[in-house]
Amino acid sequence: MSVHLLVDFGSTYTKLTAVDIDEEIIIGTSKAMTTVKTDVLDGFNVALSKLENAHPQMGEISAVSACSSAAGGLKMAAIGLVEELTAEAAKRACLGAGALVNHVYAHHLSKKEIKALKQADIDIILLAGGTDGGNKECIIHNATKLKEANLDVPIIVAGNKDAADDIETIFETGQVEYYIVDNVMPKLKVLNVHAAKDVIRQIFITKIIEAKGIKKAEEKTGEIIMPTPESVLYAAELLAKGHEEVEGYGELMIIDVGGATTDVHTIGDGYPKRAEVVLKGLQEPFAKRTVEGDLGMRYSANALVSLMSPYEFKQYYKDVNEDDIQASVKKRYEHVDYLPENEEEEAFDEALARICCDYSMSRHVGTVEVVYTPLGNMYYQTGKDLTEIKYVIGTGGVLINHKDPKRILKEVNQKSDKRLELRPTDPIFLIDKDYILAAMGLLGQKHPKLALKLMKRHLT
Amino acid sequence: MKTVVIGVIGADVHAVGNKIIDHVLTEHGFNVVNIGVLSSQEDFINAAIETNAEAILVSSLYGHGEMDCRFMKENCVEAGLSHVKLYVGGNIVVGKQDFQDVEARFKKMGFDRVYPPGINIEDAVADLKEDLNIE
Numbered sequence: 001m002s003v004h005l006l007v008d009f010g011s012t013y014t015k016l017t018a019v020d021i022d023e024e025i026i027i028g029t030s031k032a033m034t035t036v037k038t039d040v041l042d043g044f045n046v047a048l049s050k051l052e053n054a055h056p057q058m059g060e061i062s063a064v065s066a067c068s069s070a071a072g073g074l075k076m077a078a079i080g081l082v083e084e085l086t087a088e089a090a091k092r093a094c095l096g097a098g099a100l101v102n103h104v105y106a107h108h109l110s111k112k113e114i115k116a117l118k119q120a121d122i123d124i125i126l127l128a129g130g131t132d133g134g135n136k137e138c139i140i141h142n143a144t145k146l147k148e149a150n151l152d153v154p155i156i157v158a159g160n161k162d163a164a165d166d167i168e169t170i171f172e173t174g175q176v177e178y179y180i181v182d183n184v185m186p187k188l189k190v191l192n193v194h195a196a197k198d199v200i201r202q203i204f205i206t207k208i209i210e211a212k213g214i215k216k217a218e219e220k221t222g223e224i225i226m227p228t229p230e231s232v233l234y235a236a237e238l239l240a241k242g243h244e245e246v247e248g249y250g251e252l253m254i255i256d257v258g259g260a261t262t263d264v265h266t267i268g269d270g271y272p273k274r275a276e277v278v279l280k281g282l283q284e285p286f287a288k289r290t291v292e293g294d295l296g297m298r299y300s301a302n303a304l305v306s307l308m309s310p311y312e313f314k315q316y317y318k319d320v321n322e323d324d325i326q327a328s329v330k331k332r333y334e335h336v337d338y339l340p341e342n343e344e345e346e347a348f349d350e351a352l353a354r355i356c357c358d359y360s361m362s363r364h365v366g367t368v369e370v371v372y373t374p375l376g377n378m379y380y381q382t383g384k385d386l387t388e389i390k391y392v393i394g395t396g397g398v399l400i401n402h403k404d405p406k407r408i409l410k411e412v413n414q415k416s417d418k419r420l421e422l423r424p425t426d427p428i429f430l431i432d433k434d435y436i437l438a439a440m441g442l443l444g445q446k447h448p449k450l451a452l453k454l455m456k457r458h459l460t
Numbered sequence: 461m462k463t464v465v466i467g468v469i470g471a472d473v474h475a476v477g478n479k480i481i482d483h484v485l486t487e488h489g490f491n492v493v494n495i496g497v498l499s500s501q502e503d504f505i506n507a508a509i510e511t512n513a514e515a516i517l518v519s520s521l522y523g524h525g526e527m528d529c530r531f532m533k534e535n536c537v538e539a540g541l542s543h544v545k546l547y548v549g550g551n552i553v554v555g556k557q558d559f560q561d562v563e564a565r566f567k568k569m570g571f572d573r574v575y576p577p578g579i580n581i582e583d584a585v586a587d588l589k590e591d592l593n594i595e
């Protein structure tokens with residue numbers, strides 16, 4: 001028996017999945033609280049003994065792979081020139097690499113923005129601007145300002161290649177750790193995120209993991225190969241595309257409602273479905289991820305309710321007592337491992353989860369806009385049309401542990417008051433009930449076909 | 461190499477002339493950024509910013525050019541593109557109108573060069589080289 005152990009150091013839990021490579025089965029899963037503040041291996045060891053106790057016949061572990069989103073995950077800032085073009089391209093590169101991006105700046109960085117960057121908790125900055133051969137004045141200006149700011153944060157430069165030499169000179173005279181890679185938008189509206197994503201992962205593996213106190217885990221797990229969200233995105237892509245003779249599911253979406261964030265991943269072109277609709281804007285990545293830092297069940301519960309009035313909250317939970325909302329929220333973000341102990345609290349969690357699904361969908365899907373022209377109405381689409389997406393897969397604690405998670409997932413569907421949003425219309429809902437998606441993304445690095453088969457078997 | 465942005469403005473789908481302009485300007489050694497048909501003023505402006513273009517050549521064939529081009533110069537100035545040359549050509553107004561009149565109106569709107577229907581595109585290339593100090 002050859003056992004491959006997959007480890008996900010999550011923000012709340014360290015999750016283990018053991019796979020028997022020869023028998024092609026999942027032997028079992030287990031979890032324990034993540035213990036970054038003390039020693040990350042404590043939590044890992046607890047989870048491992050749980051797993052071994054539950055499966056005493058489990059053979060020797062022959063391989064281990066790990067990913068991590070512990071200690072706040074990977075936080076990045078994205079900087080570009082035009083907001084809808086290189087700033088957006090930079091942001092998408094970060095998101096695709098599994099980062100949370102709370103700071104996005106366009107045009108010349110101001111003193112105020114530099115100050116905000118200094119105060120922010122950021123792991124890496126991605127600096128873009130200009131197509132190759134295009135504008136270089138702006139990115140050079142921003143590089144200069146970043147150098148002067150002495151941020152002590154690695155900077156990835158992925159902008160106009162004509163500016164690369166000047167930027168190298170600027171950064172070399174300072175104490176800047178920098179990496180120059182291919183432009184995220186080499187030609188107008190053409191997105192090219194691979195090179196940037198690769199260095200992000202490289203920096204994550206070598207530096208960030210260490211800074212966050214997770215490096216120690218590598219004694220037991222071998223190299224932590226990527227941020228957890230990137231692993232999930234990889235699993236999604238594998239499940240959509242298939243591998244060799246094992247067919248995939250085609251266009252699909254994964255929605256991960258977590259304690260701190262809600263992540264949405266879609267695999268698909270999302271081109272306009274009707275001939276009269278014209279596609280606008282920057283090219284969309286085939287595998288697209290968005291992440292919402294203000295939509296989460298625990299750490300972000302406060303931010304979530306501050307997005308709406310109590311009246312709006314009631315639309316998701318009609319029996320709620322408006323005066324109790326604040327107290328219920330406080331309980332959750334002050335005790336991130338809180339589990340509901342009665343029906344009211346369960347209903348409250350369900351409302352939060354519904355809001356996460358609904359709001360994150362509004363931000364993820366493309367929109368159509370009606371433009372009134374001399375020749376009548378025209379329809380412009382920005383972003384992806386996901387109306388015909390076939391599968392929507394739910395993951396994350398609240399969905400996995402809910403008795404009727406599909407009821408919550410329905411919030412992603414088309415809504416009468418959000419007609420211009422290109423949301424799914426009638427997808428098949430599946431649940432990641434064994435919580436294996438991140439693990440399958442890891443397993444898929446070496447055994448793609450097996451990971452695919454296991455996902456098809458376990459997502460129901 | 462000098463960069464120019466070309467495209468067809470508004471709800472206009474006439475694509476043939478745009479392809480020819482792309483071809484001719486490329487032959488003459490320009491770096492042509494072609495944003496194609498159905499382009500808004502914003503599309504032209506954003507493209508010019510990122511690519512550091514020195515001229516924007518707007519085409520309008522379907523007769524509504526005057527409306528589509530309103531405030532284009534002002535919007536360019538607002539976006540920091542005051543130095544970028546603005547050209548317009550095609551069938552820029554409805555039907556047959558006195559061209560001198562049309563030209564005067566578009567120049568007043570801030571366009572540097574205005575071309576009548578049926579213009580030989582090579583003539584425009586000569587103007588462009590002059591305006592951008594090429595050769």
Ligand code: B12
Pocket residue numbers: 375471472473474475476477478480481517518519520521522523524547548549550551552553554555556575577578579581584
């Ligand atoms: C083919 C065609 C169509 C096709 C276009 C197919 C396509 N995707 O390209 C279709 C059938 C879709 C079409 C539709 C319409 N068309 Co039409 N169409 C034509 C036609 C017959 C030929 C256009 C063409 O391709 N010419 C060949 C190219 C090489 O020439 P060009 O486009 O003029 O471009 C050259 C020059 O103008 C110049 N140039 C262009 N832009 C610029 C810019 C600068 C800066 C410079 C220097 C030079 C320059 O250089 C180009 C290359 O040499 C013309 C009539 C004609 N003979 O011109 C009508 C014509 C342009 N269409 C016309 C009209 C009215 C329409 C419609 C509104 C009809 C309707 N009521 O539905 C629709 C509009 C649809 C839309 N949303 O845009 C009118 C416009 C009238 C006006 N301006 O007052 C024309 C002139 C016919 C006419 N005489 O009435 N059309």
